[in-house]
Amino acid sequence: MKSYRMFLIASAVFLLCAILLGSQAKGAGPLPGDLEFTQFVQNLLPYNGGVRLLWNVMGEMLRYSPYFVFAILLGLRKWDWALLLGLTCLPIALFGESQLKPLFGRPRPSADLVTIYQASKGLSFPSGTALNAMGVGGVVLYLARLAGKSRLSKTVIVLSLLYLLLTNLARIHVGAHWATDIVGGWMFGSAWVALMLAGHQWWLSRDSGPAHLEED
16 A cells, blocks of 8 residues: 555544544543543652753743754755645644634643642643644654664654653643643644645655655
């Protein structure tokens, strides 16, 4: 099966899973496992000055990472890669969170259930942090895979996975989101990322022919 068709199927699967999870989270409190996971994380990692600084740094990294990666891709003259990043991240940043959260109307975790270290406004599902992190991280993981199996590519993959994990773990730890908010954000983000990657693979197939897809 051609790569772009596989990405289209993946996009549909991620979207279906996200909608199913969202139907359970709609207007709901913690789903099974949410409360236990938050309590486990908060008990495992006490909230002190060092942790607060780390989460603040991760938050700033998330805010500026699309511009940083975009600048690197332009510096490398990878025009199609830079365009792919822009097409993926811009709609998520501008419309993703604001359009999706009102559909589900899920409230934030409350202080009577978990410790709230950083109060957050608005609704909870899906996590905007997870959406944005998946937009950047998903494209970077894909591009690192396209670049080959060099040590640099493997390092980028490991760092991207850590980035995805830590930026979202922080939101659970401070009491801003349930774990299912994060999973929902990842799923919605993955559906959009996979759709954009399908377009990129289709474009590559037109440019390079079937042999390119077989190599990927």
